[in-house]
Amino acid sequence: MNKKLQTLEEKDKEYLWHPFTQMKEWVADTPLIIERGEGSYLIDTEGRRYLDGVSSIWVNIHGHRKRAIDRAITEQLKNIAHSTLLGLSNIPSILLAEKLIKLAHASGLHTLSKVFYSDNGSTAVEVGLKMAFHYWQLKGGRCKTRFLTLMNAYHGDTIGSVSLGGIDLFHKIYKPLLFESLKAPSPYCYRCPLDRRFPACKLACAEEVGKILKRRRHEIAAVVIEPLVQAAAGMIVSPPGYLGRISSLCKQYNVLLVVDEVATGFGRTGRMFASEHEGVNPDIMAIAKGITGGYLPLAATLVTQDIYDAFLGEYKEFKTFFHGHSYTGNPLGCAAALANIEIFEKERVGDNIKLKIALLERLLTPLKGHPHAGDIRQRGLIAGIELVADKGLKLPYPLEQKVGIRVCMEARKMGLLLRPIGNVIILMPPLSISKSDLKRMVTIVASCIEKVTG
Numbered sequence: 001m002n003k004k005l006q007t008l009e010e011k012d013k014e015y016l017w018h019p020f021t022q023m024k025e026w027v028a029d030t031p032l033i034i035e036r037g038e039g040s041y042l043i044d045t046e047g048r049r050y051l052d053g054v055s056s057i058w059v060n061i062h063g064h065r066k067r068a069i070d071r072a073i074t075e076q077l078k079n080i081a082h083s084t085l086l087g088l089s090n091i092p093s094i095l096l097a098e099k100l101i102k103l104a105h106a107s108g109l110h111t112l113s114k115v116f117y118s119d120n121g122s123t124a125v126e127v128g129l130k131m132a133f134h135y136w137q138l139k140g141g142r143c144k145t146r147f148l149t150l151m152n153a154y155h156g157d158t159i160g161s162v163s164l165g166g167i168d169l170f171h172k173i174y175k176p177l178l179f180e181s182l183k184a185p186s187p188y189c190y191r192c193p194l195d196r197r198f199p200a201c202k203l204a205c206a207e208e209v210g211k212i213l214k215r216r217r218h219e220i221a222a223v224v225i226e227p228l229v230q231a232a233a234g235m236i237v238s239p240p241g242y243l244g245r246i247s248s249l250c251k252q253y254n255v256l257l258v259v260d261e262v263a264t265g266f267g268r269t270g271r272m273f274a275s276e277h278e279g280v281n282p283d284i285m286a287i288a289k290g291i292t293g294g295y296l297p298l299a300a301t302l303v304t305q306d307i308y309d310a311f312l313g314e315y316k317e318f319k320t321f322f323h324g325h326s327y328t329g330n331p332l333g334c335a336a337a338l339a340n341i342e343i344f345e346k347e348r349v350g351d352n353i354k355l356k357i358a359l360l361e362r363l364l365t366p367l368k369g370h371p372h373a374g375d376i377r378q379r380g381l382i383a384g385i386e387l388v389a390d391k392g393l394k395l396p397y398p399l400e401q402k403v404g405i406r407v408c409m410e411a412r413k414m415g416l417l418l419r420p421i422g423n424v425i426i427l428m429p430p431l432s433i434s435k436s437d438l439k440r441m442v443t444i445v446a447s448c449i450e451k452v453t454g
């Protein structure tokens with residue numbers, strides 16, 4: 001190892017605290033340090049190439065070093081890197097707001113009409129929940145102060161978004177700090193919390209949401225949901241009709257619907273937004289991860305005219321939404337996002353991914369027979385392979401065995417970077433991945449599963 005790399009590794013261990021990482025293990029290992037990217041590949045400091053199988057944690061869309069996005073950022077840089085949206089405006093943030101609303105409308109989300117920016121998925125959700133709460137206060141629904149969310153939900157890591165979450169491993173410890181949200185069962189067919197079978201169940205889990213809404217609609221401000229896929233729960237794919245049913249229940253009981261499209265937005269599920277699949281018209285939509293094509297931290301919360309209008313009034317009425325971050329509407333991020341969306345249009349990404357989605361499905365089919373592949377879930381170019389110790393009993397591997405982590409470490413040796421969620425192997429490549437790389441990815445995963453569980 002050359003001197004420069006050694007000092008980088010030493011400095012990493014000396015100064016860095018990595019997210020979602022047990023640092024005791026980290027410092028005992030040799031870190032993989034990425035130096036460059038190229039299309040679907042990441043290249044480390046030793047020149048080794050790795051297929052980016054999880055899009056650098058679900059953000060990258062058109063690959064790394066995408067020329068049009070690189071160019072958009074450098075062009076914007078010649079004008080200005082940042083100015084504020086508090087009391088001022090800037091060009092890219094205006095143009096992107098228009099683009100996002102048109103994009104939402106083109107996806108059938110006709111009621112969304114205003115854009116509020118922030119920097120990441122957690123804040124996009126946080127903004128949405130504050131707006132939903134505030135909206136009802138302004139509308140005279142003083143008792144509508146609670147949120148209905150799902151078990152296994154993940155909406156980010158800030159205290160507000162953690163309050164909406166339902167993953168004990170991440171969230172339980174903070175319970176004394178959180179506001180209490182109402183919880184409905186997760187639409188997790190493989191391990192149905194109601195012990196029913198789809199479609200005979202007639203979406204009993206959605207009806208549970210209906211029961212809670214019926215009983216408590218006067219105290220519920222909004223239902224918050226990850227549409228189609230509970231991503232951080234291990235890519236739990238909801239059964240067809242579920243999302244649409246939730247949406248109509250919200251309308252029926254006069255409760256706002258907040259869709260968290262942070263993971264599912266920007267084409268991942270095969271449509272621009274997951275909500276589009278079931279013709280859902282949310283009141284609030286949070287988007288982040290893929291918005292800049294995976295280049296820069298930017299997020300947006302899209303809302304209806306009705307919500308926006310509720311906050312209008314004379315200054316002295318103090319109806320203003322007093323919320324905003326230092327980098328809200330950052331011009332570089334907005335320029336990257338504009339370029340990202342233009343690529344979708346110019347390169348007909350929506351059409352191209354259809355074939356890749358079908359290919360991924362074909363490639364995963366043989367794995368379904370594997371004795372330790374308990375459940376294989378796919379929605380668009382998102383897939384989760386839930387590994388089990390005993391398939392007949394659906395017996396999970398104890399987390400201490402780190403089966404998911406071991407499979408991904410084997411994959412790394414073969415030039416594929418993945419990050420599991422517990423016993424679930426996650427596949428979420430950039431939408432631009434080539435068909436041959438898609439094949440390579442599944443081939444490596446299959447052999448690593450065999451190696452670790454065999």
Ligand SMILES: *Cc1c(COP(=O)(O)O)cnc(C)c1O
Pocket residue numbers: 120121122123125154155156157226231232260261262263264288289
């Ligand atoms: C990743 C994620 C978030 C949080 O986004 P950050 O940018 O990491 O704060 C929120 N909701 C969902 C559904 C996510 O997948």
